[in-house]
Amino acid sequence: MIGGETETGADDTMAARLAGVTQDGDDPALSDARHRVHASLFGEAPARARRTIGRFVLLERLGAGAMGEVFAARDPELARRVALKLLHRDRLDSEAARARLLREAQAMARLSHPNVVTVYESGTHEGRVYIAMELVAGVDLRALFGGGPQPWRRVVEVYRDAARGLAAAHAVGLVHRDFKPENVMVGEDGRVRVLDFGVARAGEGLAPASESSMSGRGDLLARELTHTGVLLGTPAYMAPEQLTTGETSPRSDQFSFCVALYEGLHGRRPFAAESLRELIEAHRTEVRPPARSEVPRAVHAVVLRGLKADPSARFPSMDALAGALDRCLAAPRRRQRLLALGGLTGGALVAGYVVAGQAVTDPCAAGEAAIAAVWHPERAAALAEAFAGSGTPEAPQQWQKIAGRVDEYTRAWAEEHADACQAEKISGEQARRVAELRMACLSDARRELDETLEVLARAEPAVIFTGVQAIADLPPPSRCADSRALLAGVQPPADPAVAAQAAAIRGRAAEVRALRRAGLSSRAYEEVTRLAADAAAVDVAPLRAELDLLTGQLELDTARYEAAATTLERGFWTAIDSGHDEVAATAAVALAGLVGGRQAALEPGLGWARSAEALIRRAHLSGALGAALRRSRAQMLRVAGQPDRARAELDAALVAQRAAPTVDDLDAAGLLRELAGVALDQGRADEAAGLVEEALRHARAALGEHHPEVGRALRLLGTSLYSAGRREEALRTYEEARRIGELAHGPEHPDVGDAMNNIGATLDELGRDVEALAAYERALAIRRRNLGENHPSVAGTLDNMALTLKKLGRLEEAEQASRRVQAILRVVHGERHPEVAVNLLHLAELARERERFAEAAAQARQAVDMFTATLGPQHPDVAFALSDLAFILLDAGDAAAAIEPARRALELRSASEQPDPLLVAESQLRLGQALWLSGRDRAEGRALLRAARAGYAAQHNERLPGIDAWLAEQRIEPGP
Template sequence: MECPSETTLSDFLEGLLPEAQRALVLAHVEGCERCQELVALGASSTEGVPDAGEERAPLAQGATLARYVVLERIGRGAMGEVYAAYDPELDRQVALKLLRPGDRHVEELRVRLLREAQALARLAHPNVVTVHDVGVCDDRVFLALELVEGTTLSEWLKQPRSPEEVLRVFRDAGKGLAAAHAAGLVHRDFKPANVLVGQDGRARVTDFGLARPSNRWPRPRSPSESPPRAPGAPSPLTRTGALVGTPAYMAPEQQQGHGVDALSDQFSFCVALYEALHGVRPFGGGSLEELGRAAREGRVRPPEREVKVPARVRRAVLRGLRARPEERFPSMDALLAELAPSRAPRIRAWVATSTAAASLLGLAAGYVVAHRREARCAQEAEKLSTVWSPERRERIHAAFLATGKPYASSAWEAVSTMLDAQASAWRSLRTDSCLAERDAPVASWQTAACLDSRLWHLAAVTDVLEKADAQTVQNAPQMVAALEGISACGDASALTTRPQPPDALRPRVDAARRRLAEAKARLDTGNHAAALEVTTALLQDLQGLDYRPLEAEVLTLHGHLHGLTGKLKEAEELLYKALWAAESGRDDETVARVWILLLWVAGDQMARLDEANRLVHHARAAVERLGRERFPGIAIDLHLRMGGLLLLQGKLDEAEAEYTQGLALSRKVAGPERLRTTYLLAGLGRVRSRQLRAAEALELFRQAEANALQVRQWSPEHPVLAVNLNNIATELLALGRTDEALATFQRALGLLEAARSKDHPSLAAPLNNLAVILRREGRLDASRQSYQRALAIFERSKGPEHPSTVIALGGLGMVSYDSNQLDEALAHNQEALERIQRGLGMDTPRAEMPLRNLGLIHLRAGRPAEARKHLTRALRLLEKEHGPDSAVAGGVLRDLARVELTTGEWRLALTHCERSLKQDEQTQGAESPDTALDLACLGEARLGLGAPEEAVPLLERARSIDARARLDRKEAARVSFLLARALWERRSREERVRAMALAEEARRWMEALGMRTRNELREVMAWQARHSPTLSEAVR
């Protein structure tokens, strides 16, 4: 039944249809979601859509909300209302903060509020307003807060205050912020109105998270959401209510919608402090734009009133107001130390040095430090000796030499230099952070925790090195290069997001993290199985240890390893578990890493594109939340995985953009992030390869190889290099350098087979490519075996519908084609087509390969119309994705021309091949093998048109290209044969002799290819029989 008319539906709704018709309509509506929706729309306006939030009347005195009894309304703000209330259960007064319901944004805010409040509820600090309770009652979210008798800081500042008083109150508030930062919370809207000054004089920070503008819902973009304003006119600050946070106090990065972190709070804090001290806000401007510009350019307005502010304090505040977060103090602690009443010069000495912490070596000497503290800190630093003592150094050296390998001594040199540098950096930073403990406890403690984890990693590496065998020695430089930089530990801001365990759990967590470091070390050496052993055992040990961030770290590595060994289902499951653990542990960094890994598993590996394209949003959001600048490594990873995903879908331009951005970023950063350059270069190479720009692709793959050898310090035998070799070989093949290509493939396979099991996922690609070459050489049985092996591995590791699997399947079909088993060829390629369409959708440009294969098969089977249909479809798909003039269509065009040549439609063939020649010459150059194929096609068409004179130069050119860039022998033989036919027509004796020689050459080449050129060979031999030398004499 069709959807009933509006009138019928309307009658139905009112119960006014005759019974028989009602039943019919009902039956339809039950099965038609669309009509259900319409029925709901048609129902009277009191039903259906829930009412949008109307303003609710304020709660009356004596009203109850959950267990609280309302006393009076004490405040009303943009977000909601505040009541004084009584909690009969605990017999105390509280402040009840109610969120205004209704608005869609507030709906989002409610959720955030609940989250923040739950975190705050765990944070007890004298300078933070205590959260007693969070709840939902009658659709409204409420917070029960400590009721502070007093006033807001903005009110408090309206009275004249001395700089000392102001500083005291701000130090209080600052401590509150620091405590929140230590708990991983960011305020995001610090301003005097959000600080309460109690009658006891103590300042308390409040309204955490209330105005938290999440990165997940950016500022309103569409005109309907933002306050109306004339185009070009700056929006007055008063109208920026939609922008959560208070613009005058916002850090530039916050205004620009970048990630907000503790350093942004520091900025807001300093704006408020500057205003409080000098009577004027530091940055002027009537609009958000002007304000932001002033802040970014560092144009600070001069003080309005002359007050005695110590120069030290003034300098500190100005530093906190720097536009670039990294130029501010690394933490609130460091800032607060500068704001402390001047007494001990020692503190200042520390702050001055702490700013240089990232680059320090041996700064400890300059301090005036109490002797006892110095001694204790020296002891702390000696932890290192268990990991890298002179004795141990010697033992490792001996172990290296004992392997007797020629490269052992050079490896030792590289390894010992790097480890010495690591150790010395560790020692000095550990001493510094220990000395700073009293002045900046939080920052120093975080630095210490970071250093400890680096030490475990170091220990894990030295443990492995001490038992070095030949393989370890080979991989040692790379393993050491993967050690994370020590100096990053000095950067407190980067550490604030790393969750740290409560003290009670610390020993067990530390022990587990140590072993996790060991697993990572094994992953770096390419020993996946050994790494898996460690993570598997770790997961066992973790049971009962209720610390989610650690669980997340272990699960992430465990999942990643499963992915690398081709167990994708398990990998996915593990990674999701890691995600939950990281989310509940508030570990944003791990969350981002896991989303990116999931993207890789679901997209690149399993080709579940709908899902992967959804995951992209999660991964992007997570990376944005962290901040690209703060975590460039993670941002680069995302580019890398995005590139892979887009490449898989044949979206070459977009993939190129991702890789290029990733490369730009990776060139800017130092440290382990640079290691990713290898993969980015290889990725870009793959793009070029698919764009048929073989020479550029080859160059990129070579660069990737060089990068891996130099920067990553991989030995030339590293299995991952084999994958790159495989890529290099493919390009060599495309450039006609067949012998080099074959040798390179075999080397790649050799490396992999030596390092990995026979059915390891990484073997599939080189096997597939080897099969391609073998097929070209006419070694059909060997080719078939290679294809079958590749196909089996792909099917198991990536699933039946993955493009790589489909390519192997199609290739296998073409071996059948060459063997003249057309039914089998057809079946394989039809299945390939179905699979790729199932996996990637009907319109995927990646259907090109099976469609082209099908075209050739149908053509040979004498069904040119079918062939034309398939090829035209392939052409259409490619044009849809890449535009009408893209070079990637060259192959299809030549195939189409082949159909026309076979059916004698010479003119049509000419058109196709002229088009592909133009494109190939443009992108691949006049000397490429593809160009030669285009020329051959044109020559054949001219010959067919009875114009051998025009065919000759074309074919001569093709032949000369073959002399430099070797074509497939089948194609080369075709060129020779065509040229022979063209020359024969010249009727001169010399030309005819040459023609006979060329035909003979073609025959020889074809014979060598066996089955593969059986039909073509017959044609040549028939021609030879008709044009024998004697016959030619007779003609003369």
């Protein structure tokens, strides 16, 4: 019995029997029942005995659980209150089990740690084990964090202390086995204490989950299981190995801890399940943080590592996990930003504000911890594991290159931070202001890194090979040293509430930029569309300009060209009005490339370029933006048919690049590829091939042998070889590019589609027309699947197919394909774009083949008008259209009408800075035929025909026999 006999024991026994309560064990709860029944029957309270367990006097019952009951008790020897846990008899059905539990309780009694509840004593009483421990006045974590969303920092602080308690227990060989929110108390003194070590092992052994236990539903997973023969503990928090095999270890405690921490941060557990079977299945899936969570990515990285199904993939110890949480907490609280910083690097803008006057305790002291909270060994290991488990063979190698770049970036960040701290010690108001702005700039850069690593952590196939470029595209920390640019920023909103709203929007914009940086532009476009809708109510002009810029860039990425032009122009003018020069300059650079290059409007494009240049100078903006401007100018000039001027722009960019203290392999490879493209425009195919070979060396050094960027460079090399007439070499090169694309991304990726398109074109040139069509069909299927029906690349493949079908005499099919191309190009580019004109010439050729001469001539004249209006009357493409028109009119038997377009084509081609001899010969041939057949001026016609024949002969052109046959038919001697 508990306690001693009383004078009214018989009455107690009778009352208990009347109430239907037995005296099994006479435990304290039954004594309470007898007391209540006695009072109701006899109207008086019986004399109460002092109830004791060992030397502890029970005071009141505090609660009960699956393991036993908890009482408040008094220790008369030490005059203190304690909590006394009395375990149920059925939990200890052997002497060995009781002995093991007592040994663990004794070990706990020897453990002294502020985050572990103190155990004073343990023993047995009438076969039941009791444990006397510190009585904590406070609440458990279920009660503390169960009332809705909590500030992440407070949750992490509490759980970090609990982690320290677990680590201390593990150090003396104790495993908790049932860690959950109810087993952690926060006392009225604020101290966190972990309870109930080892209690889940009170039975003879832990049984793995049985078939019957797997079928339970509802809240079973959140309850302790107590039935004999089934798993003991609380399944919702158990590690996979604990559920399936009963194995427990410090790492199974770690898993349970992270389930509870995730629940504290997000208000729900990480694994959705209603039965043990479902829970075991759920453990095999990857855990993701909820969308739009305010919890920092560094915290998520810690939690997700602790939730790995493989115990060896978790932290090596609870000490390591607690240390990782320490680093997360050491990062300074993010400051709202009110001054425009940031700049374009690889097309991504980082622009925002800094709240003036917000106190920071010691940003210099926190610098190392701040960057370590973003990039630390645990995160690096988790990312490496994610890449290794992605199923992509090249992923581990790519991660090594990414990690090396992150190491370089964080070293540069730390050096810049240290330098900024030294500057902060300089006296003077402006110096202090610059130091504050430098700190804010570095905070922005750190956040961009954090968001980018979060995207890379998903290890999706699409991001594995974009990771190196994504890190390279981060805003360089060195930009934070430009005091003139920092001081030239926009003013903050006057209303602190509006400033806070703007800061929240910018935080989400950083996530969108990270998606774009990693090559996930379609997903980023969806996100920025939602973000823009949410931001509509925040009336801050600089913020609107930033979002328009980001949206316009993503519209460019996803081939929404007309929309991009509108959005970027709106963002430009909003930025100009609000003094946001960096956004305005970046938008102007993008508009120069879009309007002057893709939309082929040279003068407006050059106007945007001049605006960008002025803003870059005025605002002292980054060298990267200046380089982007030169590339935009080169793109415009190439489209305008001025490759020499384009080459001059890129040569200047190359000189500036090589003059820099260090030259990044990625930047070098990109510029060399652009130079190769201009060399192709200039007809220098062999020079282009050499430039691409040099670009390939840089790309392989930066990215590895089988990176998709290497494959893209190989495609350009193939085009150079193709243009040089080395078709078999070109075919082998394109096949290697295709193989790299398939290894990296699988057989249905756009890179594979691009390679197949080029393979088709090369096979066509080699006379393997049926194989060419098969290659085109595969390219078309891939491009349609990935890019949609109305993408320019889909139009490009259809156009190539039409040309091959025409060669095969399948004119009806060829015309259908070309008309589909015309429809796509008008949707993408508008009604009068040069690409539309090129396709009109293809349609005209098909109409000529089918002897629909009037239709063909009308289409060719439309093309002449479009080229003239968009590219100018001197553009080489005007000469192409005029030459085609002349040929159509000659074939129609209207030689007199062919004279004027043929003469204009010859004049344009002869006036070129570097005339192409074959094109000049072709124009001489057309005009000579028109003059000869019309009888207008046969002497001039004969001279032109002989000159044309000599031009073709000098180039050993394959058309020479046909020209000789026609001259013989007309009885014209080939020579003078």
